[in-house]
Amino acid sequence: MTALLPAPKPVQPLAQPPVMGARVPLEARLAARRATRPLRTVVLGCGVVGGGVITNLPDPLILTAILARTSRPEGAFPAPVFTDADAVFASRPDLVIEALPGGAEAEALLARAVAQRCHVISANKDVAARRPDLIREARASGRVFAHSAAVGGGAPVLETVARLSASGAGIARVRGVLNGTSNFVLDRLMAGESLESAVAAAQAAGFAEADPSADLDGLDAANKLVLIAREAWGVSLDPASVTRESISHLPSGAAQSARRQSRRLRQVALLERVGSRVRARVRIEALAETDALARTRDEGNCVVLSPERGAQVIVAGKGAGRAPTAASMLGDLHRLIAAVCS
Ligand SMILES: NC(=O)c1ccc[n+]([C@@H]2O[C@H](COP(=O)([O-])OP(=O)(O)OC[C@H]3O[C@@H](n4cnc5c(N)ncnc54)[C@H](OP(=O)(O)O)[C@@H]3O)[C@@H](O)[C@H]2O)c1
Known part of the structure; x- marks a missing residue:
């Protein structure tokens, strides 16, 4: 699905934006602060979904680090794989793509991404459903928090x-x-x-x-x-x-x-x-x-x-499955890039 979003137009920031869904409703504000450099990106989880996203990342992104539970041999992925989240966040990402199992670990890492004012693209319905405050906080600080893949996999x-x-x-x-x-x-x-x-x-x-x-x-x-x-x-x-x-x-x-x-x-x-x-x-x-x-x-x-x-x-x-779920996350990614990259 393409062109679901209205063209960016300038609007005033909302004091308390409502939490409305997975789309990227902040283009207007984001357009005013377009990135002039590639987005430094980390991917949390390189399993079925994360692995599918990593192999299809588009150009305006620089993949700086990947988080996994178990270490990988050098060269297994196009960026270093860490088992320590501190090492991943030390690469100072602009964008966090999250494909971890639901639960406390993913919740804490998403909270950290939002606190560090990163854009977030997540496949995680568990955290997205339980923590609307995180989505609200991200959007209030002018960041995207999108989670299209959390519902429907490849079905939009x-x-x-x-x-x-x-x-x-x-x-x-x-x-x-x-x-x-x-x-x-x-x-x-x-x-x-x-x-x-x-x-x-x-x-x-x-x-x-x-x-x-x-x-x-x-x-x-x-x-x-x-x-x-x-x-x-x-x-x-x-x-x-x-x-x-x-x-x-x-x-x-x-x-x-x-x-x-x-x-x-x-x-x-x-x-x-x-x-x-x-x-x-x-x-x-x-x-x-x-x-x-x-x-x-x-x-x-x-x-x-x-x-x-x-x-x-x-x-x-x-x-469900790698290709449709990764495609849904990549859809969020392309909308984000259109909104924030020059
Ligand atoms: N699979 C689907 O069809 C599908 C569809 C829609 C949404 N989703 C959602 O997408 C998310 C990921 O699903 P998946 O199927 O890709 O899961 P998965 O194949 O099990 O991959 C999970 C990844 O997270 C890593 N990981 C797990 N626990 C970790 C921890 N404590 N610290 C650091 N890394 C950790 C794993 O590392 P290792 O590789 O080292 O084990 C793995 O790379 C879930 O939220 C799921 O609900 C999945």
Whole structure:
């Protein structure tokens, strides 16, 4: 997706900018302070996603350091790999690209990046959902904090929500398959595989993290609903308040029973406005084959956006994996470069 953002124009800085989504809403202010030198860039995490970003970094960036948990031989990557975050931040980055597993470590490093007034591009829905204050702080200091890859992988979900909101169509309801790992696992359960073997296959394919519980238990999808709600309505939901059902607790025989009825099991995430309240839930449903979400295969994501005005919009694509997720981060990167580099 390109050209989703309006052309830069000068505006006054907001005293307390609202936290509105993953896009790069600060071009106007950033345009006034365009960088005259290449952006010094560090990448935190060089696994499935980070590795895909590193091999495709565009020209106006200088990659100064990479952070990993384990050391790498010299020359393995186009910049030195450190296992010590101090060494990475010592290279005084302008931009931090973050592709670490969610959790306290990533949260602390993102807080450090924001405190050091770096631009941030992150794939991390866990931290983005729980720490809107970091995003607010970054934007208040005129920095970009973008996280398109945190929802939808390669499917431009947040981008489309932002476009519908900006167009005045508004968003009334969002219903989607937002977790590629759970979709992949459910497809295999329906083919007769065990949960253990389906999860192992998802891990081998690079979709599932070492601990897949956030995928299976719906927490990952709940975090994504939080980010969509923020983008659509500017509201702050607590991920813990989202009602969830876990694939791990599916009754035995549920997959076979769905198959016999020509239905497909899907982890369905729902977000809707009911009066002044927002309802958010993630549950396992046996969908008719005609349902758009039932047609999502393997690690695919599919989201049906119902605007307040106008026709439904369906966004679908690969929800996980190196290439689509890295491409989404690179989309943020190109928008950042367009906004801040001369
Ligand atoms: N994979 C996907 O399809 C996908 C899709 C959308 C979003 N995401 C998000 O992208 C992020 C990264 O996912 P991934 O699949 O790329 O994970 P991954 O393959 O496990 O890579 C994680 C990277 O982080 C490094 N790392 C882990 N713990 C660390 C620590 N304590 N200190 C320093 N480095 C550490 C690892 O180092 P080593 O290499 O030395 O182990 C590795 O390079 C996650 O937030 C995930 O939710 C992933």
